Amino acid sequence: MTNQLLRIRDLRTTFTTEDGTAAAVDGLDLDVRHGETLGLVGESGCGKSVTALSIMRLIPSPPGEIVSGEVLFEGTDLLKLSESAMRKIRGNDISMIFQEPMTSLNPVFKVQDQIAEVFRVHRDMSRGEAAEAAVTMLKKVGIPSPEKRAKDYPHQMSGGMRQRVMIAMALACDPKLMLADEPTTALDVTIQAQILELMTEIKAEKGTGIILITHDLGVVAETADRVAVMYTGKIVEEAPADKLFSSPQHPYTIGLLKSIPRIDEGTGKKSRLHVINGMVPDMRKLPPGCTFQDRCPEVQEICKEPPALEKKSSGHLVRCWMR
Secondary structure, three states: OOOEEEEEEEEEEEEEEOOEEEEEEEEEEEEEEOOOEEEEEOOOOOOHHHHHHHHOOOOOOOOEEEEEEEEEEOOEEHHHOOHHHHHHHEOOOEEEEOOOHHHHOOOOOOHHHHHHHHHHHHOOOOHHHHHHHHHHHHHHOOOOOHHHHOOOOHHHOOHHHHHHHHHHHHHOOOOOEEEEEOOOOOOOHHHHHHHHHHHHHHHHHHOOEEEEEOOOHHHHHHHOOEEEEEEOOEEEEEEEHHHHHHOOOOHHHHHHHHOOOOEOOOOOOEOOOOOOOOOOOOOOOOOOOOOOOOOOOOOOHHHHOOOOOEEOOOOOEEOOOOO
8 A cells, every 4th residue: 555654464572571471462463554543552561552662673672572573664674674774763754752751751951952862863953953943843842932941851841741842852853653652641631632632733734644552542532543452462453443432343342442431411420330350361371262251241162262353344353253
């Protein structure tokens, strides 16, 4: 496809511990097109963040290792590039907004210097040009009095402002692909809405492809074009956002959507929350067959065999024998 930006095939990333090896990402297939937002959702520990770090080739080794697969970015397999070639892509063609800006930003450097560093590395700007470009980026992401706030250290800014600084750094070189890992976590709803609106504007203006990693289904419903649901390192369902929310197919997806808090229209009170029984299995000791079988209300004998991710009559890609 000419509009294809990212194509991941059979990606497998493992972590080795004293108690065994866990496949945090296990045979992952994903596609992202130019100007598209793909929502990647699932419970904590399902492999969402490891997927993003694998794309960026930032898996700590040891204990982690990208064992196999392809990560094709505009036709180039990132897993086969040298480290120096990959450094030219990070922050330039592909950027990442990390989950917690307070730990991602350097506490001993002013935010202007940290953004300017991106321009100096990837755009070969002088120190003065890079500093001026950094202020322009702060203005673009909506930080008031950018000339003044550029002189601040990260701890002098609110959580929302720090997140905007991270976005400014991510957008500095007009990347073709942006990986946003929980970009609105711990922000109040007003700031959250502003951050999501900013990302939507960026996509519309630049045609940037976005992988939005989150466990917040409300955020996904508002911003994503397509949604991929992860469980124990695998995609269990993928569909256009409107179809996935209106007619989920996989039992895990159904359980996730039922767990969204709702107001009962008749009483005006919150309805009782649905609970998915059981716990996510130990990634080092996964059950044979479908890894959701111990929690699934529709489990059958055939579920002891591993189901494939297949396109169903609904148009959804679903990893389930019952669909």
